[in-house]
Amino acid sequence: MANEKKMDRAILGFLNHEPMTGYDIKKRIDTTLHLFWGGSYGSIYTTLSTLENDGYVTKKATSDNKREKITYYITESGRSYLQTWLLDMSAKDELRYETLLKLFFSGTLGKDLTLKRIEAFEMKIKSELPMIEFSVSQLEQLEGNDPDHLNFLLTAKFGVETYHAYLRWCEGAKELLNSYAD
Amino acid sequence: MANEKKMDRAILGFLNHEPMTGYDIKKRIDTTLHLFWGGSYGSIYTTLSTLENDGYVTKKATSDNKREKITYYITESGRSYLQTWLLDMSAKDELRYETLLKLFFSGTLGKDLTLKRIEAFEMKIKSELPMIEFSVSQLEQLEGNDPDHLNFLLTAKFGVETYHAYLRWCEGAKELLNSYAD
DNA sequence: TGGCTCATGTAATCTGTTACATGATTCT
DNA sequence: AGAATCATGTAACAGATTACATGAGCCA
Numbered sequence: 001m002a003n004e005k006k007m008d009r010a011i012l013g014f015l016n017h018e019p020m021t022g023y024d025i026k027k028r029i030d031t032t033l034h035l036f037w038g039g040s041y042g043s044i045y046t047t048l049s050t051l052e053n054d055g056y057v058t059k060k061a062t063s064d065n066k067r068e069k070i071t072y073y074i075t076e077s078g079r080s081y082l083q084t085w086l087l088d089m090s091a092k093d094e095l096r097y098e099t100l101l102k103l104f105f106s107g108t109l110g111k112d113l114t115l116k117r118i119e120a121f122e123m124k125i126k127s128e129l130p131m132i133e134f135s136v137s138q139l140e141q142l143e144g145n146d147p148d149h150l151n152f153l154l155t156a157k158f159g160v161e162t163y164h165a166y167l168r169w170c171e172g173a174k175e176l177l178n179s180y181a182d
Numbered sequence: 183m184a185n186e187k188k189m190d191r192a193i194l195g196f197l198n199h200e201p202m203t204g205y206d207i208k209k210r211i212d213t214t215l216h217l218f219w220g221g222s223y224g225s226i227y228t229t230l231s232t233l234e235n236d237g238y239v240t241k242k243a244t245s246d247n248k249r250e251k252i253t254y255y256i257t258e259s260g261r262s263y264l265q266t267w268l269l270d271m272s273a274k275d276e277l278r279y280e281t282l283l284k285l286f287f288s289g290t291l292g293k294d295l296t297l298k299r300i301e302a303f304e305m306k307i308k309s310e311l312p313m314i315e316f317s318v319s320q321l322e323q324l325e326g327n328d329p330d331h332l333n334f335l336l337t338a339k340f341g342v343e344t345y346h347a348y349l350r351w352c353e354g355a356k357e358l359l360n361s362y363a364d
Numbered sequence: 365t366g367g368c369t370c371a372t373g374t375a376a377t378c379t380g381t382t383a384c385a386t387g388a389t390t391c392t
Numbered sequence: 393a394g395a396a397t398c399a400t401g402t403a404a405c406a407g408a409t410t411a412c413a414t415g416a417g418c419c420a
Contacts, residue, residue: 006280007406011286023371028391033286034193036279043408047348067202067370067417085279087295089302091280097218098188098273104215105195106338107330113269114333150287150362151296154355155286161354165347172343173336187379205399225380227401249389249398 007039007047008056012082014056015074017148022048022070032152035132035159049074057083111177118177122170125163132159189221189229190238194264197239197256199330204230205264214334217341219312230254238263247273300359303351307345314341 014025022045026061029039051057055076062071074082099121106114140152192215204227211221227322233239238260244253256264281303298316321335 006278006283009287010283013283014270016287016290021371022373036277036321038276038278038408041372042374042410046408049373071373073405080309082287086291086336088286089299091284091299091303092278093281094220095218096188096220098275099220099275100337100340101188101192101195101215102268102273103333105191105198105264105330107328107333108198109265111202111332114336117273118336119269124338142333146289148287150293150359151285151289153331154296154358155282157350157354157358158282161347161351162344165343169340172339174334175332176195176339177332179419189379203399204401222381223399223401224382224403228380249415251399 005047006085008051009044009082009085010037010039010071011047011051011072012043012074012078014055015072016082018077019073021072036049036155051078111180115177118170118173125166126172129160129163129167132156132163136160144165187229189225190265191220191264191267192219193226193229193233193254194238194256194260197254198261198264200342201253201255204256218337233260242357293362298355298358300352300355304349307348307352311342311345311349318342320352 011025014020014028019040020028022041025048026039029037029044035048048057051165052072054077054159055075057072057074059072060071062069073135090119099117103114103115103117106117136153136156139156196202196210202210204223205282207230208221208223208226209279217234230239230241232295234241234254236259237257239254239256241252244251247255281299285296285299288299318335318338321338322330324331
């Protein structure tokens with residue numbers, strides 16, 4: 001019970017790799033985890049404070065040239081906390097697809113609306129797919145010096161595989177809808 | 183701003199179809215939406231109270247034989263609130279895959295652990311897939327009297343498509359891992 | 365000079381979970 | 393008789409978002 005939040009682990013996961021500022025962490029989450037994770041500044045900065053109080057990170061004010069920054073470093077205690085979580089095989093995957101929820105309840109509103117929604121979803125997926133495919137190709141070119149690259153690649157491939165599945169579903173869904181006479 | 187929660191819409195979506203009790207709604211969510219939505223009793227009963235205060239639902243104590251029940255009915259106002267949401271094409275899909283998050287950060291812990299995690303995920307998916315495939319086949323047999331059936335079928339097919347993608351990814355991931363020498 | 369991004373943080377509030385509490389009925 | 397399920401609800405708290413607040417540096 002109690003500690004079910006995982007923002008702290010996500011942050012420690014990044015800090016385990018290299019020291020970062022809160023701002024960096026936010027950007028990194030948005031670029032590398034956005035397919036399956038999210039986090040706002042509000043949660044990141046407050047979580048960093050908590051982690052510091054718990055002794056899992058330490059901070060240093062680093063004035064990079066002229067700009068003031070606060071860089072966070074993981075401690076040994078933080079590493080072992082992270083590792084305990086990583087060694088635990090259980091995982092709770094939570095999905096909240098508002099798209100699917102609306103689709104589920106839209107039957108009585110007609111096929112046109114359903115079609116429109118599927119097309120909107122399809123467009124969003126198609127617009128995001130190239131970026132994910134690009135990061136896969138980038139990661140494939142890096143030869144595995146860094147033991148993390150392989151795992152980054154695996155998660156990126158997960159994105160590609162699921163996005164392709166979404167598009168196949170869109171195709172099938174449109175066909176099915178069109179096969180019904182109005 | 184403010185009203186971003188969607189539990190209320192999910193509930194109204196069901197009540198739009200037929201009057202139900204809170205307990206019924208919980209079960210219905212667990213069986214029909216569990217692939218892309220969730221909700222606890224705590225959220226359902228409190229949301230029902232809020233919906234009643236807002237005039238979107240009314241309740242009646244119906245003593246079904248001997249058991250006391252409270253059945254909720256959607257109002258006209260509730261229908262129009264639901265419809266406004268359904269007609270809005272925007273949708274926020276939020277995913278929190280703890281599996282992927284752990285995978286992403288586990289690179290330094292070795293391939294064995296990564297393999298174990300993928301296998302655990304694969305087993306979970308394989309155990310759930312038959313149920314989804316069964317509901318697709320059930321829905322395909324119902325000829326479209328009810329205009330909702332088609333949309334139920336589409337969401338169920340979404341589940342099948344994504345689950346198959348997960349399994350393909352598992353296969354590819356295992357191969358990739360094994361292709362690397364320890 | 366004005367707008368954008370960098371950078372950090374807080375307060376209010378929302379949304380939902382978990383655990384608890386209660387008690388009846390049905391099944392075995 | 394005992395266990396499981398039906399059925400409703402509340403209180404405490406967890407976890408995160410949004411909006412606000414502030415200010416500096418960079419680019420055009």
